[in-house]
Amino acid sequence: MFIFSPVYFNVAYSVLKSILPPVVNEKLRCYGNTGWKAALLELIDADELPAFLGGKKTDPDGDPSCKTFIMHAQPIPDCYFLCNIKKKLDNDPNAVKLNIARSSKEELYIVVEKEGSCLEWEFETKSKDIGFAIYFKENALQNPVEIIPYGRKDTCYGPEKGYIKCKKVGICKYAIGSDIKV
Numbered sequence: 013m014f015i016f017s018p019v020y021f022n023v024a025y026s027v028l029k030s031i032l033p034p035v036v037n038e039k040l041r042c043y044g045n046t047g048w049k050a051a052l053l054e055l056i057d058a059d060e061l062p063a064f065l066g067g068k069k070t071d072p073d074g075d076p077s078c079k080t081f082i083m084h085a086q087p088i089p090d091c092y093f094l095c096n097i098k099k100k101l102d103n104d105p106n107a108v109k110l111n112i113a114r115s116s117k118e119e120l121y122i123v124v125e126k127e128g129s130c131l132e133w134e135f136e137t138k139s140k141d142i143g144f145a146i147y148f149k150e151n152a153l154q155n156p157v158e159i160i161p162y163g164r165k166d167t168c169y170g171p172e173k174g175y176i177k178c179k180k181v182g183i184c185k186y187a188i189g190s191d192i193k194v
Contacts, residue, residue, distance in 0.1 A: 013051065014042045094169045101136050101171055110188070112142070117189025124148075124178045131184055132175040136167035143190055144172065150182040159184070 014021065022042055029037055041051060049066030061067025063076035071080045101107045110118050122131060135144070141164045147156035165172045178184065 015048045120186040122184045134173045136171040141166040147185040
């Protein structure tokens, strides 16, 4: 049973009705603003149906909306929206902040001086997603090898974190931005 169904739903249902099996069509009912209370009373006893839905049941204090046993819809508090979480790294005094303009990139070079060294990263954006990749080369003359493939990272829900263990001595390049090429 669909109550207060919008006009476009009724149009879509009238198209789908022709392809739905008759058994399903018999079970589905669509109501706008009228006629739904009587239809509910055909299915549910008036003594069990809350008063605000056309029945006789009320709260012990006589409230027809029956708030003691029905949870009514309420706005969702902002604290439950993950995208509204304050950015963690924004207030970190040890964080290096980069401003990367749209359609540009930044490259950070790290010299790996010891085999087995770990390189870590953690970043977040104020909004939208950003491209990220890591490349490695043993010396300045060699072509870089992609270690972490380029991908778009969305940090809406929290910072992007990771690490790699360097097997060789060389140069690691962190590439971050929207237009990353080797």
